[in-house]
Amino acid sequence: MFANFLINGAINSSIYALIALGFSLTFGVAGIVNLYHGAYYMVAAYLVYFFITSGIPSFISVVLSLLIVMVLGAFLMKYPILYLQKKGESIYILIFTLGSAYFTQYLFKLLFGASYYSIPSFYDKSTKILGEVIPGSRLFAFIVSVITIILVLLFINKTKFGKQILATSQDKYAAELVGVNTSMIFVVTMSLAALLSGIAGIVISPFLSISPNMWLTTLLKAFSIVILGGLGSIPGSIIAAFFMGYLESFVSLVWTSSMTEVVFLVIVFIFLIFRPTGIMGKKTI
Amino acid sequence: MALLDINNLYKKFGGLVATNNITFSVEKGERVGILGPNGAGKTTIFNQVSGFIKPDGGEIIFNGENIIGKSPEFIAKKGIVRTFQIVKPFKGMNVYDNLKVATLSPKMKEEIKNETERKKWIEYIIDICELKNVAYTMTDLLPQGYLKKLEVAKSLAIKPKVVLLDEPFAGLTHSEIEPISKVIIKANEVSGTSIVLIEHRLKEFMQLVERVIAIDYGEKIAEGTPEEIVKNKKVIESYLGKGGEEIVNS
Amino acid sequence: MYIFPVFKDYYLLNVFSIAVIYAVYAASWDFLSGFTGKENFGHAAFIAIGGYMIGFISSVYPIKPFLSIPLAAVVSAIFGILIGLPTLKLKGPYFALATLAVATIFEKLSISLSDLTGGEEGIYGIEFLTQGQISSFYFVLTFAVLAILIMYILGKSNFGLILKSLRSDEDAARALGIKINFYKISAFAVSSMFAGIAGSIVAHFYGYIGPDIVYPLSLNSIIMAVVGGIGGIVPAALGGFFLTFISEMLSEFGDWNQLLYTVVLILSTLFLPSGIFNYLGAKIRTIGSKAGEK
Ligand SMILES: Nc1ncnc2c1ncn2[C@@H]1O[C@H](COP(=O)(O)OP(=O)(O)OP(=O)(O)O)[C@@H](O)[C@H]1O
Ligand SMILES: [Mg+2]
Numbered sequence: 001m002f003a004n005f006l007i008n009g010a011i012n013s014s015i016y017a018l019i020a021l022g023f024s025l026t027f028g029v030a031g032i033v034n035l036y037h038g039a040y041y042m043v044a045a046y047l048v049y050f051f052i053t054s055g056i057p058s059f060i061s062v063v064l065s066l067l068i069v070m071v072l073g074a075f076l077m078k079y080p081i082l083y084l085q086k087k088g089e090s091i092y093i094l095i096f097t098l099g100s101a102y103f104t105q106y107l108f109k110l111l112f113g114a115s116y117y118s119i120p121s122f123y124d125k126s127t128k129i130l131g132e133v134i135p136g137s138r139l140f141a142f143i144v145s146v147i148t149i150i151l152v153l154l155f156i157n158k159t160k161f162g163k164q165i166l167a168t169s170q171d172k173y174a175a176e177l178v179g180v181n182t183s184m185i186f187v188v189t190m191s192l193a194a195l196l197s198g199i200a201g202i203v204i205s206p207f208l209s210i211s212p213n214m215w216l217t218t219l220l221k222a223f224s225i226v227i228l229g230g231l232g233s234i235p236g237s238i239i240a241a242f243f244m245g246y247l248e249s250f251v252s253l254v255w256t257s258s259m260t261e262v263v264f265l266v267i268v269f270i271f272l273i274f275r276p277t278g279i280m281g282k283k284t285i
Numbered sequence: 286m287a288l289l290d291i292n293n294l295y296k297k298f299g300g301l302v303a304t305n306n307i308t309f310s311v312e313k314g315e316r317v318g319i320l321g322p323n324g325a326g327k328t329t330i331f332n333q334v335s336g337f338i339k340p341d342g343g344e345i346i347f348n349g350e351n352i353i354g355k356s357p358e359f360i361a362k363k364g365i366v367r368t369f370q371i372v373k374p375f376k377g378m379n380v381y382d383n384l385k386v387a388t389l390s391p392k393m394k395e396e397i398k399n400e401t402e403r404k405k406w407i408e409y410i411i412d413i414c415e416l417k418n419v420a421y422t423m424t425d426l427l428p429q430g431y432l433k434k435l436e437v438a439k440s441l442a443i444k445p446k447v448v449l450l451d452e453p454f455a456g457l458t459h460s461e462i463e464p465i466s467k468v469i470i471k472a473n474e475v476s477g478t479s480i481v482l483i484e485h486r487l488k489e490f491m492q493l494v495e496r497v498i499a500i501d502y503g504e505k506i507a508e509g510t511p512e513e514i515v516k517n518k519k520v521i522e523s524y525l526g527k528g529g530e531e532i533v534n535s
Numbered sequence: 536m537y538i539f540p541v542f543k544d545y546y547l548l549n550v551f552s553i554a555v556i557y558a559v560y561a562a563s564w565d566f567l568s569g570f571t572g573k574e575n576f577g578h579a580a581f582i583a584i585g586g587y588m589i590g591f592i593s594s595v596y597p598i599k600p601f602l603s604i605p606l607a608a609v610v611s612a613i614f615g616i617l618i619g620l621p622t623l624k625l626k627g628p629y630f631a632l633a634t635l636a637v638a639t640i641f642e643k644l645s646i647s648l649s650d651l652t653g654g655e656e657g658i659y660g661i662e663f664l665t666q667g668q669i670s671s672f673y674f675v676l677t678f679a680v681l682a683i684l685i686m687y688i689l690g691k692s693n694f695g696l697i698l699k700s701l702r703s704d705e706d707a708a709r710a711l712g713i714k715i716n717f718y719k720i721s722a723f724a725v726s727s728m729f730a731g732i733a734g735s736i737v738a739h740f741y742g743y744i745g746p747d748i749v750y751p752l753s754l755n756s757i758i759m760a761v762v763g764g765i766g767g768i769v770p771a772a773l774g775g776f777f778l779t780f781i782s783e784m785l786s787e788f789g790d791w792n793q794l795l796y797t798v799v800l801i802l803s804t805l806f807l808p809s810g811i812f813n814y815l816g817a818k819i820r821t822i823g824s825k826a827g828e829k
Binding site for chain 2: 693696697699700702703704706707708709710711712713714715766
Binding site for chain 3: 027033090091092102110224265
């Protein structure tokens with residue numbers, strides 16, 4: 001039981017961290033709360049399903065889907081979101097991104113119907129850890145999430161481009177003064193966020209179902225984790241992701257899995273009231 | 286006892302002491318200036334006196350009552366009103382309605398008995414602040430000069446006993462400053478409102494105030510008439526620096 | 536009394552009734568969010584309080600509308616205050632998440648506590664609003680007109696002006712001595728009260744309350760109000776009325792209808808952010824004043 005809790009908590013947490021990382025980056029760098037973030041996750045999952053069932057090899061399906069999601073993210077930032085941001089009134093960005101997510105939901109419902117789908121596992125050898133049998137697809141999701149997070153952190157902290165992203169997140173105007181094209185940074189960041197969310201959507205697809213409303217809970221969790229970690233703080237988001245991942249495992253261990261989300265949201269609400277700046281306080285990215 | 290007595294006002298932000306035992310007082314009907322370089326702690330004094338930031342120590346005695354740590358709403362009702370360095374007009378409404386919001390403050394409940402009186406009062410404020418030609422213009426469309434005026438007008442609209450004006454001239458041309466300066470003097474002379482003014486525009490500042498409190502790094506370094514202050518060594522070093530005297534003498 | 540076409544078929548009458556109720560949903564969203572700038576992403580929670588309360592009572596005692604509606608008004612106003620108090624300081628995305636969380640908690644509980652709520656199925660057997668379709672329609676219409684009128688008058692009043700000042704700058708209002716918390720809490724109470732009454736009326740109107748007629752309204756209220764135009768109650772209400780009317784008329788197209796609904800939202804945030812009816816209102820006024828000049 002306890003080993004199960006430990007392992008499943010780690011798997012959930014790593015996926016949450018992956019999704020939250022992109023959401024946090026978009027906020028930290030561009031100051032945008034992107035309610036479309038969960039939709040990238042869904043779009044990638046459906047695309048992979050579609051390509052694989054059309055007979056395209058798995059690997060190519062995945063690459064193709066991720067590319068499309070990245071282009072979608074870049075497009076959304078470059079045109080509608082930056083346009084709305086210039087006009088001020090961030091509420092319209094919230095509404096636009098939420099509306100677009102629902103649009104995507106209804107579109108997919110029309111295209112694919114309301115049924116649940118799933119895709120074959122990318123890696124299906126089960127492994128025994130601490131006496132628990134872990135399905136290959138879950139282990140795969142965990143490993144991919146962790147590696148991706150590490151790569152992204154290296155990219156941001158070590159490359160020149162990543163440093164420009166950091167500079168933009170700290171002070172947009174100062175970054176512009178030293179010649180950073182911040183609009184382009186915004187676009188790339190969104191594209192990266194879409195990629196991360198997309199990867200998460202694909203690695204969970206073999207063991208969670210693909211459905212037209214899968215984006216909303218995901219969005220809500222990413223949003224909650226990022227607020228809990230302190231909007232815009234990457235270390236905060238990762239810590240919060242693990243906190244929430246384990247909290248869920250804990251609730252389903254001692255109570256029932258149907259209450260995990262309720263407990264999660266109650267904690268988020270309480271946190272918002274008593275510590276709206278999150279565990280890491282101010283923006284530290 | 287003065288109208289407003291500030292004793293040993295102390296505020297720390299993390300490791301930074303923003304106001305270090307600042308003491309000064311403001312008499313009824315007086316025009317006091319606060320002078321100091323950027324980051325000296327001037328706005329932080331206003332933030333504490335107006336209740337927007339809780340001081341870590343000291344006393345703020347207004348009309349014999351210690352108002353330290355009270356809410357901005359409470360302090361405004363008592364009669365201290367502040368303006369903001371970066372103007373805060375109510376957007377999405379016109380100048381008239383901006384002033385109307387001010388007249389709806391609890392401070393004005395007893396003063397204004399009905400809507401006719403309210404209208405009269407708003408029109409009076411519009412008149413003395415020379416806002417007539419923009420009275421029905423949305424604030425979103427107003428140029429900076431008018432917004433600065435509106436900021437002062439809103440504060441005067443609640444008939445304050447003390448007005449704390451945070452850089453009301455910043456970013457304005459000389460010709461834009463004059464009418465605001467006149468309004469301030471008028472409010473002071475007609476209604477006996479005490480004025481506390483923060484300004485970097487030395488020439489206009491020195492003409493307007495009767496007494497200056499100079500601060501640097503959160504500490505009071507000098508106090509005196511404008512003439513005394515511009516000759517004070519400490520002030521010249523800290524604030525005016527090289528070439529400072531020229532500005533003052535010009 | 537009402538100069539209204541006598542509807543030959545009840546279908547249209549039904550659609551009309553629902554559309555006016557939805558107008559109240561949109562208007563009550565506007566009263567809190569459009570005025571004070573605290574964008575509520577969980578309006579359905581307010582609606583749920585009214586609707587489900589009637590459902591719970593009805594499952595033990597067949598409560599009549601004349602009793603239940605005032606009860607719903609009180610309970611939902613109190614609930615609004617209870618949500619308003621802790622979230623007073625939250626703004627923008629923080630407030631959005633807090634309200635989204637509340638509504639989602641409600642939704643999950645409505646579905647999982649099925650002993651009490653009937654789960655996905657909802658609760659049936661609630662007393663009908665009145666004995667007949669036509670009288671029910673008039674009841675709904677009277678309520679909607681009154682509710683919208685009250686919110687409109689409040690919005691136009693000095694009270695509404697203060698709410699609008701909060702939307703722009705809370706600190707500027709506090710500096711003048713305005714008791715901002717009192718006004719924010721009042722806006723919560725009014726908004727949730729009307730949403731809750733509307734929710735309870737819907738429950739009586741259908742004789743049913745369930746997740747399908749409550750929870751989509753968190754988003755829909757925003758869509759209706761934003762597409763109609765915020766900050767003036769009537770444009771939001773018109774947005775609610777027309778969007779619902781059109782969408783109900785097109786409901787046979789099923790999912791296409793929902794897709795269209797979101798397209799309208801996206802296009803209007805991009806190209807007409809002030810809202811269709813605010814825009815039309817401004818147009819009519821300029822034409823009017825031009826004609827006046829001549
Ligand atoms: N809320 C705050 N939190 C942390 N530090 C603050 C805060 N407010 C002010 N400070 C710091 O306190 C110091 C004094 O700031 P203050 O705004 O009072 O300066 P000022 O004299 O008004 O300067 P200026 O002329 O530029 O307006 C500054 O170093 C500022 O960064
Ligand atoms: Mg300052």
